[in-house]
Amino acid sequence: MRSSPMTIETMYRCHGSWLLARLQRKLGNRWDAADLVQNTFLKVLTSFDAATVAEPRAVLTTVARSIWIDQLRRQALERAYLEALAQQPENLVPPPEVRLIAIEALVEIDRMLDGLPLQAKQAFLMARIEGLSLGEIAAALGTSLATVKRRIAQAAARCYFGL
Amino acid sequence: MSSFTFSAPDAADVPETVARQAVQWLIELQSEPPDEARVRAWMRWRQASAAHERAWRRIEEVDARLRQVGSAAVAIEAVGGAESSRRRALKLLAAGIGGLGGTLLLLPRASPLQAWAATHATQVGERRSVQLDDGTRVTLNTDSALNVRYDAARRVVELLQGEILVETGRDPAGRPFLVRTAQGHARALGTRFTVRQYEASTRVAVWEGQVALEPSHGAGPGPCLRAGERGGYSATSAWGPESSDRYDASWVRGYLTADHTPLAVFLAEVARYRHGWVQCDPAVARLPVSGTFPLDDTDRILASLPHALPVQVRRRTRYWVRVEARAPAG
Numbered sequence: 001m002r003s004s005p006m007t008i009e010t011m012y013r014c015h016g017s018w019l020l021a022r023l024q025r026k027l028g029n030r031w032d033a034a035d036l037v038q039n040t041f042l043k044v045l046t047s048f049d050a051a052t053v054a055e056p057r058a059v060l061t062t063v064a065r066s067i068w069i070d071q072l073r074r075q076a077l078e079r080a081y082l083e084a085l086a087q088q089p090e091n092l093v094p095p096p097e098v099r100l101i102a103i104e105a106l107v108e109i110d111r112m113l114d115g116l117p118l119q120a121k122q123a124f125l126m127a128r129i130e131g132l133s134l135g136e137i138a139a140a141l142g143t144s145l146a147t148v149k150r151r152i153a154q155a156a157a158r159c160y161f162g163l
Numbered sequence: 164m165s166s167f168t169f170s171a172p173d174a175a176d177v178p179e180t181v182a183r184q185a186v187q188w189l190i191e192l193q194s195e196p197p198d199e200a201r202v203r204a205w206m207r208w209r210q211a212s213a214a215h216e217r218a219w220r221r222i223e224e225v226d227a228r229l230r231q232v233g234s235a236a237v238a239i240e241a242v243g244g245a246e247s248s249r250r251r252a253l254k255l256l257a258a259g260i261g262g263l264g265g266t267l268l269l270l271p272r273a274s275p276l277q278a279w280a281a282t283h284a285t286q287v288g289e290r291r292s293v294q295l296d297d298g299t300r301v302t303l304n305t306d307s308a309l310n311v312r313y314d315a316a317r318r319v320v321e322l323l324q325g326e327i328l329v330e331t332g333r334d335p336a337g338r339p340f341l342v343r344t345a346q347g348h349a350r351a352l353g354t355r356f357t358v359r360q361y362e363a364s365t366r367v368a369v370w371e372g373q374v375a376l377e378p379s380h381g382a383g384p385g386p387c388l389r390a391g392e393r394g395g396y397s398a399t400s401a402w403g404p405e406s407s408d409r410y411d412a413s414w415v416r417g418y419l420t421a422d423h424t425p426l427a428v429f430l431a432e433v434a435r436y437r438h439g440w441v442q443c444d445p446a447v448a449r450l451p452v453s454g455t456f457p458l459d460d461t462d463r464i465l466a467s468l469p470h471a472l473p474v475q476v477r478r479r480t481r482y483w484v485r486v487e488a489r490a491p492a493g
Contacts, residue, residue, distance in 0.1 A: 133193060
């Protein structure tokens with residue numbers, strides 16, 4: 001399907017209700033779907049030149065999907081964080097404003113470490129948050145010193161320098 | 164989908180070769196022991212060019228962000244837990260996400276570089292008292308570090324990590340006495356009190372006299388704690404007073420006391436006094452622990468648990484201990 005050049009308004013008029021119906025079917029919920037449609041068009045508006053979009057429905061689907069994944073990821077992180085906190089000793093549970101900052105940081109860290117093997121993430125976080133030595137990390141993860149070095153180097157290059 | 168991710172600022176200013184060198188240094192410094200010659204060599208590298216310095220600043224900046232999570236245990240749990248649930252969630256798309264399994268890792272803190280530069284420091288499991296010039300006595304708990312910064316106007320003790328008991332001496336010059344932590348100050352008004360540095364907050368308990376809490380970026384002066392009270396502060400706000408309990412300072416006498424303390428809380432305390440990891444199975448996290456335990460032998464504390472509670476202690480390595488529900492007999 002190849003459309004003629006269009007503005008975001010015409011894109012919304014032509015494909016808005018199609019996207020809503022599609023998302024509603026997937027999510028099974030009209031409100032979430034409507035929110036997602038709105039965020040999707042907002043994203044397209046800020047990240048794309050509508051006139052150059054050749055396949056509007058493909059772009060809309062891709063953008064909606066990426067936003068939805070980000071939302072799920074954030075929710076899952078938040079839940080996992082609160083879950084982990086609930087297991088923390090009471091006197092170690094941080095005050096609410098610190099928790100909010102922590103969740104924001106987690107979302108960012110999760111994104112920076114995305115795609116790395118779980119063991120690389122674990123080794124890196126143990127090293128940089130807790131300051132554990134390489135030997136301690138190797139013992140904790142039940143792996144060799146050389147592997148720990150390689151994993152941390154891999155995660156550090158990605159996390160600090162986007163390599 | 165890469166068009167929607169943003170690379171963090173500053174990362175692009177560092178040439179790849181320098182970035183790789185910085186990562187190598189980071190791994191060097193993570194090796195033990197962090198000897199002085201190696202630290203000096205690293206500082207020389209860092210000062211050798213502006214790009215080196217930028218690379219290291221970048222690392223420190225991101226590290227500060229990482230530490231905002233509070234603990235690696237929580238970060239690993241959340242990132243790892245979120246990952247598995249995300250996969251499940253994606254499979255089911257909009258279906259609800261079930262409860263997350265997993266265990267809590269209780270990790271001790273260690274900042275070898277900070278401790279290396281400190282005026283007074285203790286190792287994990289060590290406890291020591293020092294007498295300062297004005298007669299003030301400071302007792303450092305396990306894995307703690309402080310700098311003494313006295314000048315004509317003020318007596319400042321900078322708590323870099325860990326926990327201290329302060330018994331202030333009378334200063335002829337009448338200079339105020341402050342404990343500075345990462346989030347602000349505790350100002351002593353002739354007194355005996357403990358200060359403990361957590362990842363993102365500071366806790367204070369007062370035994371004699373009064374202590375005023377002063378968050379570094381607070382809206383106004385924080386609360387003033389009296390004898391028998393405790394409180395705390397983050398960088399932006401303070402809380403308290405709450406009534407204190409004996410649990411907080413028994414470490415000074417070398418004991419850990421527990422009075423119906425949940426096992427997870429208890430193990431978190433024990434973990435501060437030993438190297439490595441202590442894991443607590445969530446199934447037994449709320450079992451109450453009571454008693455007085457000698458801190459000098461944490462292996463013995465752990466070994467005593469199965470006598471009092473329906474738990475077993477599993478050791479995978481010297482550094483990795485897990486307390487879990489006892490397997491059913493038979």
